[in-house]
Amino acid sequence: MKFDLLTTFLEVSRTLHFRIASENLFITQSAVSARIKLLEDDLGVLLFDRSHKHLKLTREGHRLIKHANELLFMWQKTKHDVGIAEHDSMQLAIGSMMSIWDIVLQGWLQKIHRNLDGVSLFTNTYSPGELRKNVVSRAVDIAFLFEPPFVEDLVTEKVATVPLHLVTTDADYAEGNDLEHYVMVDYGESVNTKHMREFQDAPPAKHFMSQPRIALNYILQAGGSAHLPRQMTFEHVAANKLFVVESAPVYNREIFAVYLAKSQKTEIIKQAIGLFPYLSV
Template sequence: MKIELLKTFLEVSRTLHFRLAAESLYITQSAVSARIKLLEDDLGVMLFDRSQKHLKLTPEGNRLIKHANELLLMWQKTKQDVGVSEHISSQLVIGSMMSIWDIILQSWLQKIHRNLDDLSLMTTNYSPFELRKNLLSRLIDIAFLFEPLMSKN
């Protein structure tokens, strides 16, 4: 199973809208539909009820949310652990929205990479929702957003 399928499923389940999920994931609406269809085919169940005017999760889709979150969390931790070589003493995981990379982060990260030999940098683009979630669950160390992080804790 591809990780992108699970990410797409979680975004559609969050927005309950294929177009909004596509915008958030920076892909086309047809790509979102194709990914959901592939995931449904892999699992052999319908994840969304499309018969009504509004999209809604099926019981199977509701059950998949927990498993998809756990699988993505495990995959992220695996990438962070396996991706660090033995001579690296520290790892910094940075997440940002795509637009912020272009404005500020590319040149800043190049300077960090040149000046800190024993630091592993892991960078990823996320939607604002994913940035908040991953920062609060400590999957990323630093998140760059336009608006402040609001925690209910």
């Protein structure tokens, strides 16, 4: 199967418009139509319903989106792996939840770059379910999660414990139980449950955000409060743009590295994980 057909399908599925897709892909509209037709003929199904005024995905089209993304990712990973082979490097595929990248992994990647000369990095962001599946299928060498899976073939190591402090843009903020304009950040089920229990009498959160970096930027601009990692807010606290609510509970969020027990890259995986210098950040 030609990967340009999948790329074209994903662009049309995103825009639901052949002309706009052709402009985004820098090809003619007739080329887009031809590629979609070739893909439909190859699969033996219709991917788009053309009977209405506006283009719609068929049930089969919806099902193809996930597989198309996975196939294109694996193709990119394969090209990268084969390309670095001639330079005698080893590819290390790193997968993580988006929020964990911001908390601990950015600096860790720099340490790999400085200390492991023969390693070429390939990174991506996934949901927890996708991370577990991709480690088992060897698409990802090391996965980082808040809640590790209990699977016999996987090794789990705790790499960090991250304190989450309640910070606010209001210098006169008195008590931690007054959560007006509070932004709820998704740190996983255990932290969410603790927060709901300890602040059950407080107003509901104004916003819910999946990434601490987005929540930080939001409250700096719009005002409000959120539980955020200390290292992410340190400079803003020092500049009196954020204030730590000392009376509020501090949540600890553990981060785990997960990898395949019988991976051929076990030695380099252990070296990479060993670059985490301490457990509390």
